[in-house]
Amino acid sequence: xxxxxxxxxxxxxxLAMALNLWRMAIGPTRPDRILALDTLSINTIALVMLLxxxxxxxxxxxxxxxxxxxxxVGTVALCKFILSGDIIE
Amino acid sequence: xxxxxxIGLLLLGGAAFVLLGSIGLARLPDxxxxxxGPTKATTLGVGALVLASLLHVGTEEGTGGLREVAxxxxxxxxxxxxxxxxxxxAQAEERRRTATQAGGTLPDGGKGTG
Numbered sequence: 001x002x003x004x005x006x007x008x009x010x011x012x013x014x015l016a017m018a019l020n021l022w023r024m025a026i027g028p029t030r031p032d033r034i035l036a037l038d039t040l041s042i043n044t045i046a047l048v049m050l051l052x053x054x055x056x057x058x059x060x061x062x063x064x065x066x067x068x069x070x071x072x073v074g075t076v077a078l079c080k081f082i083l084s085g086d087i088i089e
Numbered sequence: 090x091x092x093x094x095x096i097g098l099l100l101l102g103g104a105a106f107v108l109l110g111s112i113g114l115a116r117l118p119d120x121x122x123x124x125x126g127p128t129k130a131t132t133l134g135v136g137a138l139v140l141a142s143l144l145h146v147g148t149e150e151g152t153g154g155l156r157e158v159a160x161x162x163x164x165x166x167x168x169x170x171x172x173x174x175x176x177x178x179a180q181a182e183e184r185r186r187t188a189t190q191a192g193g194t195l196p197d198g199g200k201g202t203g
């Protein structure tokens with residue numbers, strides 16, 4: 001079961017990441033690009049989780065946690081930059 | 090065997106939701122429509138994938154658990170916050186654009202009040 005579903009899931013997530021990259025390339029506005037970057041980081045977490053299942057180890061969970069934290073902080077910083085022109089008021 | 094089928098279904102469902110969210114991001118016509126795909130569908134999809142990983146690693150190695158739940162909880166908490174901030178940023182951007190198109194400037198420089 002897993003040998004069949006795991007490649008399908010990885011392919012779907014990779015296709016989703018390609019679509020995010022396309023949206024980040026064509027824009028058209030700055031919030032669009034930030035949203036695409038945020039979705040890309042969330043999809044990276046999904047990919048790390050799939051790698052976790054494929055290799056049967058829990059080592060990559062810390063990477064997923066750090067990616068989640070960094071993606072959130074980065075998105076908030078970029079949004080604050082658009083909202084007020086600087087990040088720390 | 091039953092658990093493996095459950096893990097496979099969670100994998101397929103999660104990957105389908107992740108793909109659906111990104112298709113929404115790529116295909117919908119307006120930014121405020123595009124915001125819906127990644128913030129709802131992708132979050133649910135990643136949640137299902139994390140749950141599948143939790144079940145798989147938990148049964149294979151007898152370890153794991155709390156950290157997977159932490160990842161899932163963190164994603165579910167931060168997704169609405171980023172969506173809210175992105176919506177505010179897009180509103181400010183749009184207000185700024187309409188102001189420059191009209192030829193004038195807003196008194197607060199398009200920052201908005203919220």
